[in-house]
Amino acid sequence: MPALSKSILSKIKSLSIKKYRDKFQLFVAEGPTLIADLQLSHLKIDSIYATKDWVENNPKAPAIELSSKELTRMSSLKTPNQVLCLVEIPKYEFDPKKLSALTLVLDNISDPGNMGSIIRTADWFGVQNIVCSMNCTDIYNSKVVQASMGSISRVKVHYTDLVPFVKGCKDAFAIYGLVVGGKSINKEQIAGDTLLIVGNESKGISQELSSVISKKIGIDSFGGAESLNAAVATAIVCYEFNRVN
Amino acid sequence: MPALSKSILSKIKSLSIKKYRDKFQLFVAEGPTLIADLQLSHLKIDSIYATKDWVENNPKAPAIELSSKELTRMSSLKTPNQVLCLVEIPKYEFDPKKLSALTLVLDNISDPGNMGSIIRTADWFGVQNIVCSMNCTDIYNSKVVQASMGSISRVKVHYTDLVPFVKGCKDAFAIYGLVVGGKSINKEQIAGDTLLIVGNESKGISQELSSVISKKIGIDSFGGAESLNAAVATAIVCYEFNRVN
Structure with a gap:
C-alpha cells in the first residue's frame, strides 16, 4: 500500500x-x-x-x-x-440566448447547504442552467458538492454580474423575483421562457437587481412563519412551473 | 458584571x-x-x-x-x-382525534437541518401538528431549534410509536406515504383530513410502516436527480395540499 x-x-x-x-x-x-x-x-x-x-x-x-x-x-x-x-472543474459556454424554459438566477445565496439543495432540486425539475451572482457561495465548496448529490454534474452553473445579464434578457424572458409578500404563484401563471431570481437568505434580492425585475412573486402563507427557507421556496416555484407548463 | x-x-x-x-x-x-x-x-x-x-x-x-x-x-x-x-420544553396534549387537515408524520428523519426546515415549512403552510417516530432527531437539539427560526413555538411536535398511531387513524384520515416513484400528486388529489408520512433521508419509510399506508404519492421528475431532499419534497406536498384544498 x-x-x-x-x-x-x-x-x-x-x-x-x-x-x-x-x-x-x-x-x-x-x-x-x-x-x-x-x-x-x-x-x-x-x-x-x-x-x-x-x-x-x-x-x-x-x-x-x-x-x-x-x-x-x-x-x-x-x-x-x-x-x-x-x-x-468543467467549463461551460454561457450564452444567454441559449437559455430556455426555467432558468434560476441566484443573488448572493450564501449557505452551501441551500446551494447544494437548489442544484439537486433544479436537476430533479429539469432546470438546465443556474446563473449565480459573483458573491454566491462557490459550488465546488465541498459542502455544496456533497449536498448536490451528483446533480452538480448535470446542471450547468454560471457565475456572472447579474444586473447586466438580467437587463440583457428583458426582451426574451419573463423576469420574476421570488419575494415574501409577492403576488401568489397561484394567481400569476409563470409560463414560457422564465428567469426566476432568488435572493440572499436574510437580505433578499439586492436593491440594484430588484429594479430590473418585471414581477415579484411569492408563495401564499397560511401560518406564522415569517419566511420559507430559500431552497424550499425555490423548489416550490420549480414544481409550480412544471405543473402549469 | x-x-x-x-x-x-x-x-x-x-x-x-x-x-x-x-x-x-x-x-x-x-x-x-x-x-x-x-x-x-x-x-x-x-x-x-x-x-x-x-x-x-x-x-x-x-x-x-x-x-x-x-x-x-x-x-x-x-x-x-x-x-x-x-x-x-412545552408539554402538548396528544389526541389523534383532534388532528385535522394536514398532519405530517416523520419516520426517522435524522438530519437536524431537515427537521428544522420541515417545522418552519409546516408553520408557513398552517400545519399545526407533526408526529415523529421515536427515532427521529430531537427537535430541541440546538441545530433544529436554530433552523426552525421560531416556528418551534407554533407547531406542536409529538413523538410516538408510529405504527399503532397510524393504524388508529385509518378510519378518519387518508394515509399517504411520500416516496420516489409514488403516484404523482398532480394526478392524486390530496384532500380532507390527511396524514402525510415522510421517511428517512436515505432509507425512506420503514417496512412496517409502509404496510399501513393507503396510497404512495410522489412528485413528478423531469431530470436526472435520483430524489429530492426530504424537507424539499415535504414542502412541495404541503404547498400542493393548500393549493387544492
Missing part, C-alpha cells in the same frame, strides 16, 4: 479553499454513491483515492489505494466514506 | 445532550431574532444570558449580563450572537 505523499495531501487539503480550486481547476468529491454518479457523467475525474473495500468493488477504476487513516487525513467529512476523488 | 458560575455554564453545556434536556426540561435558543420570536410565543423562558448591547435594547427583559467571551463559552454557535436563553 503506497504511503500518501505529503505534497498530494497538501494539494488535496488546499482544495478546501477557492483560490486553490481555481488554481488547480479541481474540486473534491467523496463517498461511493456520489463518485459512482460522477463516473457516469461527462465530468473528468483526475484521480481517485480509496480504501481496499472500494478498490476491490471497482477493479477497473484507476484508484490509489490507501488506509482508512490516510483517507481520514485528506477528507473534509466527519465520517470519511471509502473513496475521495479529485474532479476537473 | 457578574462572573458566570461554573455550575450554570456546565448546566447550559449539558443541554446539548438530550438526556439532560429531558432531565431539566429545558432547551437552548440563541440570537436576537429567534429570542424576540420566542418572547412573543406561549413558551416559557427560564433565563436569558446576554451581552451589554442586547440588555440595553431590551431593558425590561430579566437578562443576566455577561461578556462576549462568556457568551462564547456557553454558545453552540460558531459566531455567538448577543443573547442565549433557556426555554422550558
Whole structure:
C-alpha cells in the first residue's frame, strides 16, 4: 500500500479553499454513491483515492489505494466514506440566448447547504442552467458538492454580474423575483421562457437587481412563519412551473 | 458584571445532550431574532444570558449580563450572537382525534437541518401538528431549534410509536406515504383530513410502516436527480395540499 505523499495531501487539503480550486481547476468529491454518479457523467475525474473495500468493488477504476487513516487525513467529512476523488472543474459556454424554459438566477445565496439543495432540486425539475451572482457561495465548496448529490454534474452553473445579464434578457424572458409578500404563484401563471431570481437568505434580492425585475412573486402563507427557507421556496416555484407548463 | 458560575455554564453545556434536556426540561435558543420570536410565543423562558448591547435594547427583559467571551463559552454557535436563553420544553396534549387537515408524520428523519426546515415549512403552510417516530432527531437539539427560526413555538411536535398511531387513524384520515416513484400528486388529489408520512433521508419509510399506508404519492421528475431532499419534497406536498384544498 503506497504511503500518501505529503505534497498530494497538501494539494488535496488546499482544495478546501477557492483560490486553490481555481488554481488547480479541481474540486473534491467523496463517498461511493456520489463518485459512482460522477463516473457516469461527462465530468473528468483526475484521480481517485480509496480504501481496499472500494478498490476491490471497482477493479477497473484507476484508484490509489490507501488506509482508512490516510483517507481520514485528506477528507473534509466527519465520517470519511471509502473513496475521495479529485474532479476537473468543467467549463461551460454561457450564452444567454441559449437559455430556455426555467432558468434560476441566484443573488448572493450564501449557505452551501441551500446551494447544494437548489442544484439537486433544479436537476430533479429539469432546470438546465443556474446563473449565480459573483458573491454566491462557490459550488465546488465541498459542502455544496456533497449536498448536490451528483446533480452538480448535470446542471450547468454560471457565475456572472447579474444586473447586466438580467437587463440583457428583458426582451426574451419573463423576469420574476421570488419575494415574501409577492403576488401568489397561484394567481400569476409563470409560463414560457422564465428567469426566476432568488435572493440572499436574510437580505433578499439586492436593491440594484430588484429594479430590473418585471414581477415579484411569492408563495401564499397560511401560518406564522415569517419566511420559507430559500431552497424550499425555490423548489416550490420549480414544481409550480412544471405543473402549469 | 457578574462572573458566570461554573455550575450554570456546565448546566447550559449539558443541554446539548438530550438526556439532560429531558432531565431539566429545558432547551437552548440563541440570537436576537429567534429570542424576540420566542418572547412573543406561549413558551416559557427560564433565563436569558446576554451581552451589554442586547440588555440595553431590551431593558425590561430579566437578562443576566455577561461578556462576549462568556457568551462564547456557553454558545453552540460558531459566531455567538448577543443573547442565549433557556426555554422550558412545552408539554402538548396528544389526541389523534383532534388532528385535522394536514398532519405530517416523520419516520426517522435524522438530519437536524431537515427537521428544522420541515417545522418552519409546516408553520408557513398552517400545519399545526407533526408526529415523529421515536427515532427521529430531537427537535430541541440546538441545530433544529436554530433552523426552525421560531416556528418551534407554533407547531406542536409529538413523538410516538408510529405504527399503532397510524393504524388508529385509518378510519378518519387518508394515509399517504411520500416516496420516489409514488403516484404523482398532480394526478392524486390530496384532500380532507390527511396524514402525510415522510421517511428517512436515505432509507425512506420503514417496512412496517409502509404496510399501513393507503396510497404512495410522489412528485413528478423531469431530470436526472435520483430524489429530492426530504424537507424539499415535504414542502412541495404541503404547498400542493393548500393549493387544492
